[in-house]
Amino acid sequence: MKDTSVQTQLQALREQFMTRLQDDCAAMRELLDQIERAEPDSDRQTLVLGELQQRLHRLAGTAGTFGFTELGDQARLAEHRLDARLSQASSGCAELQDVLSTVRQLIADPPLSSSQPASTPAVTSAVSPHSPPFSILLMEPNAELAEDVQRQLAPFGFTVERAPVSAFLTGPDPGSALPALLFVNLDALLAETDGAEPDTSQWAGSSLLVYSASDEFDQRLLAARMGVEGYFTQPLDIPRAIGFLVRVLDSRQEPEPRILLVEDDELLAQHFSKVLQQAGMEVHWEDDPQAIIETVAEFQPDLVLLDLHMPQVAGDEVAAVLRQYEMLTTLPIMYISAETDQQRQAAAMRRGADDFLTKPVSDDTLIMSIMARVERAREMRTLISRDGMTGLLKHSSFLEAGAVELERSRRQGYSCVVVMLDIDHFKRVNDTWGHATGDTVIRAMATLLRQRLRQTDLIGRYGGEEFAALLADCALADAVELLEAVRQRFADIDFNTESGDAFRCTLSIGLTQADPDRKETIGALIDRADQALYDAKRAGRNRRNQR
Numbered sequence: 001m002k003d004t005s006v007q008t009q010l011q012a013l014r015e016q017f018m019t020r021l022q023d024d025c026a027a028m029r030e031l032l033d034q035i036e037r038a039e040p041d042s043d044r045q046t047l048v049l050g051e052l053q054q055r056l057h058r059l060a061g062t063a064g065t066f067g068f069t070e071l072g073d074q075a076r077l078a079e080h081r082l083d084a085r086l087s088q089a090s091s092g093c094a095e096l097q098d099v100l101s102t103v104r105q106l107i108a109d110p111p112l113s114s115s116q117p118a119s120t121p122a123v124t125s126a127v128s129p130h131s132p133p134f135s136i137l138l139m140e141p142n143a144e145l146a147e148d149v150q151r152q153l154a155p156f157g158f159t160v161e162r163a164p165v166s167a168f169l170t171g172p173d174p175g176s177a178l179p180a181l182l183f184v185n186l187d188a189l190l191a192e193t194d195g196a197e198p199d200t201s202q203w204a205g206s207s208l209l210v211y212s213a214s215d216e217f218d219q220r221l222l223a224a225r226m227g228v229e230g231y232f233t234q235p236l237d238i239p240r241a242i243g244f245l246v247r248v249l250d251s252r253q254e255p256e257p258r259i260l261l262v263e264d265d266e267l268l269a270q271h272f273s274k275v276l277q278q279a280g281m282e283v284h285w286e287d288d289p290q291a292i293i294e295t296v297a298e299f300q301p302d303l304v305l306l307d308l309h310m311p312q313v314a315g316d317e318v319a320a321v322l323r324q325y326e327m328l329t330t331l332p333i334m335y336i337s338a339e340t341d342q343q344r345q346a347a348a349m350r351r352g353a354d355d356f357l358t359k360p361v362s363d364d365t366l367i368m369s370i371m372a373r374v375e376r377a378r379e380m381r382t383l384i385s386r387d388g389m390t391g392l393l394k395h396s397s398f399l400e401a402g403a404v405e406l407e408r409s410r411r412q413g414y415s416c417v418v419v420m421l422d423i424d425h426f427k428r429v430n431d432t433w434g435h436a437t438g439d440t441v442i443r444a445m446a447t448l449l450r451q452r453l454r455q456t457d458l459i460g461r462y463g464g465e466e467f468a469a470l471l472a473d474c475a476l477a478d479a480v481e482l483l484e485a486v487r488q489r490f491a492d493i494d495f496n497t498e499s500g501d502a503f504r505c506t507l508s509i510g511l512t513q514a515d516p517d518r519k520e521t522i523g524a525l526i527d528r529a530d531q532a533l534y535d536a537k538r539a540g541r542n543r544r545n546q547r
């Protein structure tokens, strides 16, 4: 359903554009008069021609966005003709007169009546409708394998239902909620369809993960055409599959994409902001390119959307400055510009950008291009910064992100709590039940932390069975309450082994508060939390201690 208040706001912006157009046309009329009064081929005339070209360029970029496609196209044509005239030293007077009279006609009677209303985004929310706990529907004909997968998923807090493979073709039960994720034996499914590509449309909205005995290209191609998010070969490496599955489900919980928009035209910026916000994104508009570094540090965008032609600093120069910072190497930069010259586009791209969208761009294209980039960048970032087994931040990434968060807490004056957690007598778990079971305990610990802590908290796998967390903007008393619940919940988990035995584990916790007024480093705070953890271990384990 479309959000009518956003539609009304977009319509209001369109009306503002029409009002501004009258002023723009008056300004261009004045420029045309000045050009005619100036000495032909004089510096003065060239200067004013340049100004007129810039105004036409802006009109070409904005008119289409507000639905006035024909006006935008004609402005672009006139801009290109003027550009050609300006890039040659001099050319026929008649040609110039012809362009100028075309512009005069265009602004005297701008083609507004034949316009389409600005397109409205079909995608109204990028946020998944599912909420945790996540449900997984498993379609595996082999009961033993199915039970094994179910058993290994149990400590992660996911609901795992089973269904026959034929249920894939009949679709979800009417009235029942769509599972967050389908985990399907592809070979068994293709046996049901005699090898034909199964129709997945009834499961749209569920993530699809498949496994197969085949690693052939044709089989993988068929899976790609079905839109699967993960493909595993058999025999199934269950811990690896579970790690992937947890990542897919986690990605559904990612915070909304944060888009930094650098655009000097306020009306366009407002239009893009509304369209992206309606699609579930958080948008920060920056009209001063010189403030970009501070804004990036503060807002932490997932993507920068850059206008190319801005009065003070060009978009490609901004991109080049951003790329000077090593930590911003993977930040996606996308231009959105009325520039259609392919050579200029390529030159701008070489300065470190990832994409080029040519204005006018439809709202749907804008949303889909941005979502595709953000999702890909998030996947890459996850691979680089996260531990494959648990999905938590790696040691070095935790320290890096922790330092940034502490800096932010100092600027904004809130306090943070740093926590160290360690599974008790973990060596015994490995020695008694085997390393694979030990891995399951580590994963369960990670999942529990992710479920209990907030999205904004940082959680890292600090060492083998040692975890670190930074709870942002959190009072010590709240942290104590939260971690006490984590400790108790962990002690309640029943771990089942392949041999049918069950066991439980406990956890020791050390925590300390970071005072925003004291400039302590993340390393110093972790040391203090670690000492508190050591005290808890010495005092008998399965307890929490603070310093």
Ligand SMILES: Nc1nc2c(ncn2[C@@H]2O[C@H](COP(=O)(O)OP(=O)(O)OP(=O)(O)O)[C@@H](O)[C@H]2O)c(=O)[nH]1
Residues within 6 Å of the ligand: 422, 423, 424, 425, 426, 427, 428, 430, 434, 435, 436, 437, 438, 439, 442, 463, 464, 465, 537, 541
């Ligand atoms: N299964 C598994 N074990 C790991 C992993 N990383 C580290 N370990 C094991 O974790 C154990 C840690 O043991 P210790 O540091 O001696 O401590 P502990 O047995 O947990 O005892 P306390 O911390 O004193 O309660 C070692 O046996 C490591 O081999 C891992 O990724 N998987």
